[in-house]
Amino acid sequence: MIKNNAVKANNSRDLLISYGIAAVIYGIIGTFGAIGIMGKTAVNPSTILDFFSSTDYAVLFIEGLFLIHLVAAFPIFPYISIYQILETFYHKEYP
Numbered sequence: 572m573i574k575n576n577a578v579k580a581n582n583s584r585d586l587l588i589s590y591g592i593a594a595v596i597y598g599i600i601g602t603f604g605a606i607g608i609m610g611k612t613a614v615n616p617s618t619i620l621d622f623f624s625s626t627d628y629a630v631l632f633i634e635g636l637f638l639i640h641l642v643a644a645f646p647i648f649p650y651i652s653i654y655q656i657l658e659t660f661y662h663k664e665y666p
Contacts, residue, residue: 613621
């Protein structure tokens, strides 16, 4: 985002806005997640799924969303390491 910004003088502002939007989204998700498990109990919970019955269809749906998130996010990490982190060391677009 910073490298391809048309007006380089606005980089700090744009980065602050994007981090702010991400913080608000995470805050909303965390708030609704806390409301969703309010009053529920689980023995030694390791994930939010431990608060729900294993026969509940919503748990299967949430696990499917976890799988989609994992499959979608994993290819991003090699891209970040190759084209952005190594660019810092070699000062080339494609190291």
